[in-house]
Amino acid sequence: MFERFTDPARRAVVIAQEEARERRSARIGPEHLLLGILRCPGTPGEELLRAAGVGVDEVDRGLAGLRPADADALATLGIDLDEVRRAAEESFGPGALDRTGGRRGRWFAGHIPFEKASKKALELALREAIRLGDRTIGTEHLLLGLLHPEHAASRILGAYGVTLDGVRRAVAERGRRAG
Structure with a gap:
């Protein structure tokens, strides 16, 4: 499938x-794409993202907003992340959890696999390109897949306000203007 990716789409995957x-993620997630x-x-x-007012800072804030929900979910199981951090730092020193995966091991070298959700997003990008009648998969198709x-x-x-239907319309319009 990657042979159908445009150079910018390939670059986006490498950057992901x-x-x-x-x-320090063990896998490439949709957020990285x-x-x-x-x-x-x-x-x-x-x-398309810039026109909607979305940049790296907005995505980082959005990702940070998703993390407390995870902490809340763990709290329902009786797991207090602050307590876990305190205990780890008490046993292993300050910043112990921040050091995991440090510069040793596979964090900084070699291939990082895709999460299942990222693989699905890439598959959906291909489907979106086909649906639009495009022969290649560009960054706009990657966005649609996400x-x-x-x-x-x-x-x-x-x-x-960035939606699948809205971006589909915008991509189709760009295609009509380019064609």
């Missing part, structure tokens, strides 16, 4: 891997 590595698109200025996907409701990226972007 770099984002995952920098954020979204950040990869945003870090490819002048591409259709980035331009906007399907099962992805956290769609919830983050929805807060800025």
